[in-house]
Amino acid sequence: MTDMVEKLFELQNGTDIRGIAIESKKKDINLTVENIKRIIGGFVIWLEARKSVGREKLKIAVGMDSRLSGPKIKEVISRKLSSLGCTVYDCGLCTTPAMFMTTVHPNYKCHGSIMITASHLPYYYNGLKFFTEDGGCEKEDIKYILTEALKDNYKVVLSRGKILKMNFINEYSQLLIGKIRKGISSKVNYDRPLAGLKVIVDAGNGAGGFFTGKVLEPLGADTHGSQFINPDGKFPNHIPNPEAEEAMKSIKNAVIKNKADMGIVFDADVDRAAIVDDSGKGINRNILIALASSIVLEEHPGTTVVTDSVTSKGLSEFIQGLGGKHYRFKRGYRNVINQGIKLNQEGHQCFLAIETSGHAALKENYFLDDGAYLVSKILIKTAKLKEQGKNIESLIEGLKIPLQSLEFRFPILKEDFKEYGSRIIENLKEYIKKVDGWEEAVNNYEGIRVECGKENGDGWFLLRLSLHEPVLCLNIESDAAAGSRIIVDRLRPFFIKYEDLNSNSFK
Structure with missing residues (x-):
């Protein structure tokens, strides 16, 4: 039983479930059919308790991205839910944000929904995300679900629940179309307000290809040149990840080749996105945050923008220059979103919570991280x-881009990596007190x-523990030609003395 507990809880990845669904040369399957059935049983028990509704009255939607293992997992989940008496809405190929919308859409109002995805991870991974109308499950919810899953103690139901097939992505697309039409409010062409705009999509063979034919084209956009929009769970062209250099290079080349006004790149399940402007300039990470902030601050002057911890100094100055407040919080999109929600609950205005990875959540949209919704906002402004x-570039002309940006990942070799990593961070706090021109940042x-003075690196660096791996992450930014080298040279003596920290990349 102890071994089963460990293996099941190893599948928790923060607020998601993730594991190996297809055997590879390096990995054995741990997201097994039996584990999936147990987890779904735990989810139903959690949902019953949360909704105070018997399982025979529960309505649960199930969808998937384009991963090869998706259809089989969806069938396992649907049959398990049906055997427990639940009504199942099989949404087929869908996106993570759309699956949340099944819980609030007036035609369905499902008690819960399940998205089968592992975001941008390699094809042999898959996973589960759970939603209610209150949003995605938190870490504590996943622990509860897994704890109940281990009990495998479900009451017998008299009759199986129905499994109803539906194409919810069509209805979700109509929500986006309505949003864009209303936002642009064109008196000349209300139905096709994107006529005259050439917008191309790179879906990386994930679930985002729908945006081309179901959203852009009905609105009048020319989408010729869009690429990798057909689902293919092996992701043969490039990894569907707006942070990945190969993905951004792919859409940049397509924009320039096709002389498009804009390029859009989605991740596999469309909760993240990035864009490319008409000159081929990539707009992701800090630049995407600046663009989203500019749009939101025009609508809600003075609002707070919550970001993760690795955003640049130039971004803070940009937001403040627009009259906004920048609240730099922790890494992890759920951390960022939850902090935005918390600020509003405390009476502080926050309309945007966004992580550098591309997870962007707006208050007007349930604080849901939705790449397609963010792109829709940008399209409205573009038109x-x-x-x-x-x-669109005119909105971010004042953003100061750092001259150099570096990232290092130092594997921790100790079994108790969190304690070891935390001790290194505490020791660094003492070390920097002896370095001229360096000062620990407040808040x-x-x-x-650490903020580094003009003659001492002219920038900043951040050392933190990875959220899920035994790794210390170091981010460095500088506005001087030799600034990063100065920072690295002064940090090297500190790191190389730790025998259980692999800092070879720093030597």
């Missing part, structure tokens, strides 16, 4: 700017962030 002879919620 309005085009009428003025401007492009830092993760690891240690």
